[in-house]
Amino acid sequence: MDRKVWKLARRPVGDIADGDLELVSEAIPDLAEGQFLLAVIYLSLDPTNRIWMSDMEQYMPPVELGAPMRAGVCGRVVASRKAGVEPGQIMAGLGEWADHIVSDGSFMSPLPQLPGVSLAATYGTLALVGPTAYFGLMDIGQPKPGETLVVSAAAGGVGQIVGQIGKIKGCRVIGIAGGKAKCDYVVNELGFDACIDYKHEDVGAALDRLCPDGIDINFEQVGGPIMVEVLKRMKTFGRVPLCGLISGYNAIDAVEEPGFWTMILMRRLTIRGFIVTDFAPRFGESGAALAGWMLGGQLQTRQDIRPGLENAVATVRELYTGGNFGKLLIQVSDY
Ligand SMILES: NC(=O)c1ccc[n+]([C@@H]2O[C@H](COP(=O)([O-])OP(=O)(O)OC[C@H]3O[C@@H](n4cnc5c(N)ncnc54)[C@H](OP(=O)(O)O)[C@@H]3O)[C@@H](O)[C@H]2O)c1
DSSP: OEEEEEEEOSOOSSSOOTTSEEEEEEEOOOOOTTOEEEEEEEEEOOTHHHHHHSOSSOSSOOOOTTSBOEEEEEEEEEEEOSTTOOTTOEEEEEEESBSEEEEOSTTEEEOOOOTTSOHHHHHHHHTTHHHHHHHIIIIIIOOOTTOEEEEESTTSHHHHHHHHHHHHTTOEEEEEESSHHHHHIIIIITOOSEEEETTTSOHHHHHHHHOTTOEEEEEBSSOHHHHHHHHTTEEEEEEEEEOOOGGGTTOSSOOOOOOOHHHHHHTTOEEEEOOGGGGGGGHHHHHHHHHHHHHTTSOOOOEEEEEOGGGHHHHHGGGGTTOOOSEEEEEOSOO
C-alpha cells in the first residue's frame, strides 16, 4: 500500500513558494513490533511550519531537506503492532504532512472525545492551541479580575482561546485582528470587550482610547509595529507572554525589534518567551480545564477546515496573510 507525503525539497526564501515542498507517493513499510499505522483525518497547519522549514535557530531540529514535513496530526489507527493501541482508536500528536503515518507512539496520545463536541473542535482546541493559550496566559500572564488583557491575532487558533480564558478570569479583553469580520466575531460571539482592526485603524490611537489606564497583560503573537504600540502602553508590573512573532516568519533579512530595556526596567515588566511543549508534563491540567469550559459552554472555538492533503502548501501560506479564520486544519480523510 502507498501513502502520499509532502517532503521538504528546499528551504523557503521569504514566502513559501511552489516547489519548496514536493508531494510524493511511496510504499508504506510493514509495521515493526511496537508500531502502528495511522490514517490521518486532520492535519494541523501552524505558523511554526515556516520556522521548521528554515534552518534558523529554533526549539526543535529543522526539518531536513528531503525529509517528510513535520506536523501536528489527528487520525484513526488502522493497524497496530503496539501493545495498548487498538485499530479504531483516535490518536493525536506529532506526525507528518501525509495521509498515513507509521508511528511508534512517540509524541502521540489518544485524543479524548467530548460529548456533543466535534472531533475537529476537540482536536483543534485540546491538542495544540488550547494548551498554548492556557499556559501562556495562566502561568505567564497571571490574569486577575479587573485587569486589561490585550491579545493580537485575536481571531486565530490561540488568540480566540486566550481572550475567552481572559474573560473567564474576569479581565477586560481587547483583541487585535485583521478585518471587520474577525473583530465582530471575537466581540459578538466570544464576548471580548473590544477589538482593534489593525488593517483599518491606527492601533496606537485605538489602544489609547480603549486602554486609557494602560495594559496589564500583552499576549504577544505577531511582533512588529503592533507589538511596539502595545508595549509602549504596558503598566508597571505588566506581563508579556511572548507566544509568537508571526509578522517576521517570512522575513528574508530579519531585523530584531528595537529594545525597550529602559522601559522594561522602569516598569518592572515580565516578558517570557515560551513553547507549549515546555508544559507537556502538565497537559492533563490544561486538557481538564479546557474540556470543562467547552462542555460548560464558556469556551467555543472556530476551526477553518480545508479539504485535501494536496492543498497543504497553498493553504499554509494563508496563515501569514490572515486568510485563515480560526484554527487552520486540512481534512485529509473522513472521520
Ligand atoms: N509558543 C508556542 O508554543 C506557540 C504555539 C502555537 C502558536 N504559537 C504562535 O501563536 C501565534 C498564532 O498561532 P495560531 O496557530 O493561533 O495561528 P492563527 O492565529 O490561527 O493564524 C495566524 C494569524 O496571524 C495573523 N497574522 C499573520 N501575519 C500577520 C502580520 N504580519 N501582522 C499581524 N497579524 C498577522 C493573521 O490574523 P489576522 O487576520 O488577524 O492578521 C493570521 O490569521 C503565531 O505567532 C504562532 O507562531 C506559538
